[in-house]
Each structure stands twice: as structure tokens, then as C-alpha cells.
């Protein structure tokens with residue numbers, strides 16, 4: 015039996031990774047660690063899966079779990095760059111400290127492989143599409159702390175023989191991102207607004223693009239990196255296709271047979287990406303990855319999930335206040351890149 019520790023397991027990417035791992039190999043035993051519970055975990059096979067509600071900043075907790083693992087998939091971190099703007103010291107220190115906790119425990123217990131979430135924001139300033147071979151010099155704290163983790167990974171790789179694979183997600187969205195609230199992907203924010211009969215707020219003119227990838231496709235890439243015989247390196251997590259915010263709104267309108275026009279507002283932050291696009295040559299070649307979920311299919315799933323969970327059933331009543339804080343989304347949404 016191969017024991018995998020997954021940190022940040024209850025998040026958008028983490029929940030898809032757990033499902034993927036359990037489906038792909040009956041020999042896996044998963045220890046899922048996160049500081050937020052996830053309802054759907056209660057139905058998983060207890061012989062194959064355990065959930066630990068805890069904080070990765072706690073070295074002794076991390077150490078005890080790593081000591082009982084054969085490999086680690088690490089996702090736990092503040093997930094939006096806005097969190098680093100709002101709490102710069104805490105977010106930056108947490109990201110690096112958590113990673114050091116894991117790497118140091120791995121060294122101590124001779125655990126030899128980690129797949130960890132970096133970010134595509136590390137590429138900022140480079141030409142499109144982004145390639146893993148590009149020189150990176152991150153301009154803000156989220157991407158800087160992720161780059162530091164990539165560098166820390168390289169140090170442990172050469173000093174302790176740990177394979178540390180850094181995954182650089184583009185713009186990941188999932189069927190249900192309600193736990194993320196205002197930090198959810200812009201696809202969710204637009205769907206939530208438009209299905210609720212509200213006007214979506216778009217920063218700029220809506221022609222900015224992102225390489226949107228569904229969490230299930232992103233999870234597949236993490237699992238391929240875990241299973242393939244790769245060395246310490248970085249991989250993009252994207253589709254190689256860019257879609258503009260205006261196109262997202264058009265797709266939602268056409269799927270729902272509506273004609274809602276967005277409200278365009280000036281971009282309220284200083285560093286803002288106009289494009290985001292992955293070059294998928296390396297991941298196709300080394301990981302054999304090809305995305306399965308089209309943007310139309312992904313958006314259809316987000317709409318379906320929102321309608322079934324929050325519109326048709328009584329949960330909507332409880333969520334009214336929550337969604338009022340989300341809409342309009344002048345404050346949050348449409349993060350710099352992810």
C-alpha cells in the first residue's frame with residue numbers, strides 16, 4: 015500500500031485530487047490534511063482514506079503525518095493573491111513556513127517525492143505562451159513565496175535526494191467554489207451573479223484572457239506527476255487555450271438563453287494581467303497530459319451545481335447574506351492571474 019499525504023485536501027484542487035487518487039489506484043491510502051472540513055469526505059472508504067482537520071503550520075502534526083507517508087501532494091496555502099495583499103506578512107510567512115515544515119520532515123523520514131502547488135503568476139513579465147524554461151522574477155508576494163518554495167525544493171532535492179515537482183496552475187475553477195467566497199475563480203463569480211439575476215461586474219473591457227482549467231483536469235496533472243518518473247522540475251497546469259472574460263459571459267448567456275450585459279469598471283489594482291496562457295508542450299510530452307473538460311462543459315457544470323445547491327433547494331435562504339457580500343464583485347474576483 016502506498017501512503018499519500020495530501021495537504022489542502024478540502025480545497026477546490028484538493029477535493030478533485032482525492033477523488034482522482036482513490037479512483038486511479040486501489041493501492042493508495044490517503045491522509046488528507048486541511049484546516050477546513052469537506053462534506054463529501056464523509057462518504058469515502060475509511061480503509062483507504064482519513065481526514066485530519068489541522069494546521070500545516072504545526073510542525074509536530076506535519077511531522078507525524080509525513081513520517082507515515084511515502085509521498086506528499088502539497089496544496090495548503092492562502093490561495094488567492096488578494097490574500098497576500100490583505101495580509102502580506104502572515105500569508106507570505108505561512109506559505110514558506112508550511113513548505114519548510116514538510117520538506118524538513120520529508121528529509122528526516124526519508125520521504126522521497128513531493129508534488130507541490132506553485133503558481134503561473136511566477137511568469138509575470140514574460141511573453142505568451144508561458145513555458146517552464148522561462149526566466150522568472152515574480153513581482154508580488156504570492157508568486158515570490160511560491161518561487162521561494164520551488165527554490166527550497168531544489169535545495170532539498172540536491173542535498174537530500176527528494177524529488178520536488180512544482181506545479182504552476184493557470185486559472186483553476188471547480189464545480190462548487192462556494193467555500194472560497196469572493197476569492198473564487200471569475201467563472202464562478204460570473205455564474206453566481208448571472209444565475210442570481212444580477213449584473214456581472216467586469217474589470218476593464220472584458221477582453222483580458224485566462225487559461226482556464228477545470229479542477230478535475232488540474233488534479234489529473236498532479237496525479238500524473240506523482241506517478242511518472244520525473245525529476246525535480248516545474249510543470250504548467252493549463253490547457254493551452256485562452257478565453258476572454260467577455261467570452262465567458264457569452265457562454266453563460268448562451269447556455270442559459272439569457273442576454274445579460276456586464277457592467278465594466280476600471281481595474282482597481284495596480285498589477286493586473288491582461289493575458290494568461292500556458293504552453294502545454296512539456297506536459298504533453300513528459301506527463302502525457304491532454305485536458306478533457308472544455309470551457310463550455312466546465313461552465314455548464316458550474317451553472318448546474320449552483321442551480322441545484324443554491325437556487326432550487328432551501329440552502330439559498332441561508333446563503334443570501336453570503337452572496338450579498340459577493341455581488342457586485344468590485345472588491346474581489348478577477349484576480350491578477352488566478
Ligand SMILES: NC(=O)c1ccc[n+]([C@@H]2O[C@H](COP(=O)([O-])OP(=O)(O)OC[C@H]3O[C@@H](n4cnc5c(N)ncnc54)[C@H](O)[C@@H]3O)[C@@H](O)[C@H]2O)c1
Nearest residue numbers: 022024025026027048049050069070090091093131186352
Ligand atoms: N485555484 C487556482 O487558480 C490556483 C492558481 C495558482 C496556484 N494555486 C495554488 O494551488 C493550491 C490549491 O489551490 P485551491 O484553488 O485548491 O485553493 P483552496 O483555497 O480551494 O484550498 C486551499 C486548501 O488549503 C487549506 N489550507 C490553507 N491554509 C492551511 C493551513 N495553514 N493548514 C492547513 N490547511 C490549510 C484549506 O483548508 C484548503 O483545503 C494553493 O496552494 C494555491 O496557491 C491555485
